Amino acid sequence: MSIKRLDPAPMDEERDSPRLVMPPTTRSEFVLDVKNFSVDYGTGDQMVRAVNDVSLTLRRSTVLGVAGESGSGKSTFVYAMTRLLRAPGLISGGTVNLHTTTKGEIGEEVLDLVTASEKELRKIRWSHVAIVLQSALSALDPVVRIAREFDEVLKTHRPEMSKKQRRERAEALLATVGLNEDRLDRFPHELSGGQRQRVMIALALALDPELVIMDEPTTALDVVTQREIINELQDLRSRFDFAMIFITHDLSLLVELADEIVVMYAGSIVERAPANELYEAPRHPYTLGLLNSFPPMHGARQELTGIPGSPPDLSNLPIGCKFHPRCSYAMARCVHDEPPLVSVGDTGRSVACWLHVEGAERPVPVELSRRVTSSNTSDTGGGAS
Amino acid sequence: MNALRLPRSPKVLLGAGILLFFIIMTVIGPLLAPDDPSATSFAPNLTPSAHHWLGTTSLGQDIFSQLLVGARATMVVALLAGLVATVLSMTIGITAGYFGGVSDDGLTLLSNVFLALPGLPLLIVIDSYLPVGSRSNAFVIGLIISLTGWAWGARVLRAQTMSLRNRDFVEAARIIGEKRYRIMFSEIAPNLLPILASSLLFTVLYSIGAYVTLAYIGLTSTSVWNWGTMLYWAQSNNAPLSGEWYWFVPPGICIALVGTGLALLNFGIDEFINPRLRAAGLTSRQRRALGLPRRVRLGLTPVLRTGATKKTVSAPSRAVSP
């Protein structure tokens, strides 16, 4: 498969009216379009489905948050999507269309990452899609100075740059993430965890990508450092205008950072909503449970319960809704049938829960239409005081 | 112990099979021997025949009987020396690694001395001080060999123990008040099992070599039959020069086969310790069945393509000309 030139093409037939003929300068509003994407580990009777039929789209210059716990498939999803997942991981279906643009050109190119060749992938990695991993220490070569990391990236993808230009670019990049240029001549072990993560972010931005994927980039860091990095990211995004996929288990962090949030459970998307709406009015019981699992910083102390049970074991998933054994709203139907992801409301939200499907056995509980936060309740005299 | 679930590769099975064969030979070999290996009751220098499968020596002894009887002494000394050396290296290695500090320095120095000293000359020196009577004693010989063979294993185990020493489960054992020797041998040692097993195989291999060498150069009692003494007699009677291959080739092949078996088993353990050596997840047969490339390349997740999922979206609709 070669990259398709699609200058005058309407990209998303479902959204755009098919009769409408787009002018040749049009780019689609999406940078990424994932459809029915599935990932397995192993084959045969040892097969475990880690990502199950995930579809999502990412608009240009927006932040998509992917939240989930261990076993939710959130990391597997992005690794597989970028074809970085190692065997025994196996993509078993779906498409991942990346819409790339080139500076100074109108229109865009569309590449299906699932069918892309190694050469095509090499071309888009880093220059169009950059990835920042959780552990910056293991991502940076311990025996190589920071400057060389930048040098090698720029040399490979921007062969026209001179040595001096590369050095200047590296210094400028470090400055954008708030690091002094003298860090360029340091080894990774001479930097603190936060500084290393900043270096990783600067490296990711080196080629001005359109999409940056961050896999728990702040999980290993202290809160204060995490705050600095998050602020830095927001700053960088407003300056460089890239789209971002941010993966984390910390939903409260996502609410702050992301435009739109996808909540994953046991390999499937259970809810998708704009960040504020998800926080104020979660629709899925799991999302509600997750949000209630963070003790509040304000208001009276009251006992919170979290979510009973354990995160799912992918090799031994329940039938029906994967969440039903832990769900306090579970109905008879949830035990047998898996709920589809259906859209609710008109703000592009969707949820996979039978409660929100027409003709549910019980009405939607009030807390699943508007969340009761600690700040607007009185102290119920719970055990936490 | 589920920690020793070895991968069932053909290598491991072959290695285990070879070893099993020789262990059976150790147990029942002397019973099966058709003749007394020392009896000079046959015609000398017979070539292999139905009566004497491997011919006779220049003194008229049955070589096949020698080979069967000799298996026991060779294997017993090798296994004994291997076991003793492994116990020694475990005790010294884990102690040094766990305690650290002065005791580590002392024990490391000791093992370095034994590593630096050439094993064979040391063996020869010790052996030559033994009273002649004890040279025929498999126990004594085994102990001496183990004395020169523990140091390498001790070093490996020390290094591994040092990395385990600071693990949380060791700290947890200290918190509940576990005694030090229990922490070392009940908490740490089971985690070293694959390395211990590998070390045992390695030292057994070394011991066979050492024992055969000692016997070959005539430093053990030449009246005790083992594969080394067979080679010794073959050599001293110019068997290689006079073309009597049936005298020295069979013991040589036996030694080589035992060594191969041990090495194959060791490969299996290596794959177990180091998952990177294992074919990553999918066997080559599975790959072929799925139509995936045979080799996995880093940064290229394989894609399963069945008939149902075609490359639908990868060929998006072409532009509609205005």
Place this chain on the structure above:
Amino acid sequence: MSETNDSLETIVQLSARHLTRHFTTRVHGRFATTKRVVRAVDDVSLDLSTGRVTAVVGESGSGKSVLARMLARIVKPSSGELSLEGTPIAVGARRTIDYASKVQLVLQDPFASNNPVHRVRHSLERPLLLHGANKGDVEELAKAALARVSLEPPERFLDRYPHELSGGQLQRVSIARALCVRPSVLLADEPISMLDVSVRLGILNLLRGLCDEEHLAVMYITHDIASARYLADETIVMYAGQIVERSQGTALVDAPTHPYTQLLIASVPNPSDPMSQAREKGEHSTFAIADVGCRFAPRCPYAMDVCRTTDPPDFQVGEGHTSRCWLHANEPEAVVEVALPERRREGETTKT
């Protein structure tokens, strides 16, 4: 600095005075190796009382884990005093099995702190046997311990290997292991930081329950100030080995007086109030610690001259609330232009 005992039932179980631990590290320079002293824990005093949760909040490198290990006596203090149930303990003495059965420590990572080659049974029966249980009883006692941490039915868990359990279940096993010897003090070193979000509250509620129902003295060490607020009867914030602020209850979180505590709180993701975030610029992420003066001064937005020369003592800023910051001195050198919430200028407590 004695605690205000707000109820007669609270008895001080474990008390530490001026606990200090210095490590000497070698710094390899180009020509010579120099020694540098790291003050991991410096002059920390605290009391752990029955039925109370004392939360210790700090970032990595604040010395909170070393403090816990000194209290468990698996790390020897450089100086300071410890007393258990009023009996002083010689600092250099060896840890006895008696001490181990009174004071137990739960570690951070449940996957690392359970030996992969042993079944759950082993982790529970070994401490029981060590602490004098009869061989015949251990199985029943082990089951009781599992039931106490809500791992039901216990038989299902006894013969599992650690890799067969989830993180939350395994952390419960770790707590059961600590509890089965019937300690009076439970030290928990970041017990939830490695766990999935949805099971964290379960562990916190378990600790709270042990404290309320079984009158354990609990020390809860965390970097997550929100969880400290949820759980604590007394909150302590540590920076670079020192206690910088402490208060009864959650006063410290609701009205922080030390600039470091304020920074910590402002850094917590807080979706309900996203505009209130502290926006620091520049290269602050180095864990800068001053050798002289206030250790936080290099990062402190309010640092004054006195901060760079003299280490501040503890100042009383409220009922049972002290702050180690010159801003709260009787006569601050500069007029504080910052609005520090609930700043009270009361008498200075004795500096130790």
